[in-house]
Amino acid sequence: MTQFTDLKLDPKVLKAILEAGYTTPTPIQAQAIPHALEGRDVLGIAQTGTGKTASFVLPLITRLGRGRARARMPRSLVLAPTRELAAQVAENFDTYAKHTRLTKALLIGGVAFGEQDKLIDRGVDVLIATPGRLLDHFERGKLLLTGVEVMVVDEADRMLDMGFIPDIERIFGLTPFTRQTFFYSATMAPEIERITNTFLSNPARVEIARQATASETIAQELIQLAPARRDAAAKAKRDALRAIIAAEGDKLENAIIFCNRKVDVDILSKALIKHKLDAAPIHGDLDQSVRTRTLERFREGTLRLLIASDVAARGLDVPSVSHVFNFDLPSHPEDYIHRIGRTGRAGRSGKAISLMVPSDQKYLDAIQELIQKELPRGEAPAESESPKAAERPKAERAKPAPKPAEEQIAKAPAPDAEKPAAPEKQANAPARRKGRNEPAQDGVVGMGDHVPDFMIRELRSA
Numbered sequence: 237m238t239q240f241t242d243l244k245l246d247p248k249v250l251k252a253i254l255e256a257g258y259t260t261p262t263p264i265q266a267q268a269i270p271h272a273l274e275g276r277d278v279l280g281i282a283q284t285g286t287g288k289t290a291s292f293v294l295p296l297i298t299r300l301g302r303g304r305a306r307a308r309m310p311r312s313l314v315l316a317p318t319r320e321l322a323a324q325v326a327e328n329f330d331t332y333a334k335h336t337r338l339t340k341a342l343l344i345g346g347v348a349f350g351e352q353d354k355l356i357d358r359g360v361d362v363l364i365a366t367p368g369r370l371l372d373h374f375e376r377g378k379l380l381l382t383g384v385e386v387m388v389v390d391e392a393d394r395m396l397d398m399g400f401i402p403d404i405e406r407i408f409g410l411t412p413f414t415r416q417t418f419f420y421s422a423t424m425a426p427e428i429e430r431i432t433n434t435f436l437s438n439p440a441r442v443e444i445a446r447q448a449t450a451s452e453t454i455a456q457e458l459i460q461l462a463p464a465r466r467d468a469a470a471k472a473k474r475d476a477l478r479a480i481i482a483a484e485g486d487k488l489e490n491a492i493i494f495c496n497r498k499v500d501v502d503i504l505s506k507a508l509i510k511h512k513l514d515a516a517p518i519h520g521d522l523d524q525s526v527r528t529r530t531l532e533r534f535r536e537g538t539l540r541l542l543i544a545s546d547v548a549a550r551g552l553d554v555p556s557v558s559h560v561f562n563f564d565l566p567s568h569p570e571d572y573i574h575r576i577g578r579t580g581r582a583g584r585s586g587k588a589i590s591l592m593v594p595s596d597q598k599y600l601d602a603i604q605e606l607i608q609k610e611l612p613r614g615e616a617p618a619e620s621e622s623p624k625a626a627e628r629p630k631a632e633r634a635k636p637a638p639k640p641a642e643e644q645i646a647k648a649p650a651p652d653a654e655k656p657a658a659p660e661k662q663a664n665a666p667a668r669r670k671g672r673n674e675p676a677q678d679g680v681v682g683m684g685d686h687v688p689d690f691m692i693r694e695l696r697s698a
Contacts, residue, residue, distance in 0.1 A: 262287030309383035346524020
């Protein structure tokens, strides 16, 4: 079996790897690193969680061991689709480059431009950025990409989903054609294939089989809901989720709850907080300081429920998560494996519970086809409401109890009782101006008290 010591990495890098507790590379590391050290372009097709970040960070540090950075001209560029994933790459760089003098800068949204400009002005060996923030600095004249020796594009399929492909193509055009390129994607959509054919030169293709099974330490469960109306599906899932959280009790130490859309992340978070549950959202529209603070609270254990979108959860590494909930079944079946893999790590036991409504059937079919088995079915616990009250429709429960028949008869008016006469108009009271659509006394809907002259002018005979 290949060891890191067999991969011809810089001795300083090897020392950092051993100090981090690693001795054996993952399959993608063992296959990609030798090609990268030879100077070849690398096309890596692998999922998150396969160790692909280290597969480009380790040879990148070794490659940049010689040389010196110049002001505003980074020597290498790493592009990531989200702030969290960019931050994770930065953490990897800090871990494996700690015995070198290499410098880095992290360009992400939510951080003041001034602080980032200072780092770039001093010159950095590794620039880690999201595409939008990188182009912001470039357009402000604060950054030159003509000195880039190595360029890395991570999670290109997510870049495609988020609409970053035009930005990626533009950034490629700003870098030298002599650069070495590492390009990673979980899938090879036609658009991704086109970009690799255009910007990569005879790449070494490293493909790791899709992960189709979850850890045996994860107990999986699917709860099928059948709301009376389609527009009531979200509420039915929120009610079921709260009931499950209550039923799990102390067994639920913390949990990540996945939604497919950012708007649903916000709605669900507010609904849980309204019911006195310790929850907080994380998605791309939140300020970076808020996202960082939320993640720190969750890692530290002071936040119990983290409501997240798939994109925001990329790069989230929390070793101990007791539960994962799929509030929405993912539209990409591979994401199901990634989501539930957030629990049951390092030999710990975990639980993954998914909610579905009839419209999710196609997503369920794709997931079960990928994992080659049927998800075990479960039932949502009953809500705390009394059974008799739960059986009645909500509108009926809101109605007051009917009054006794005797009381109703006593309050009913006598059949022959005369109606009070309407008050007569005062003789000198001014006539009330009729509204625009209010009919006059003669039944004609007109223009009020004013009639234009041309409508009452006599016609002259010829």
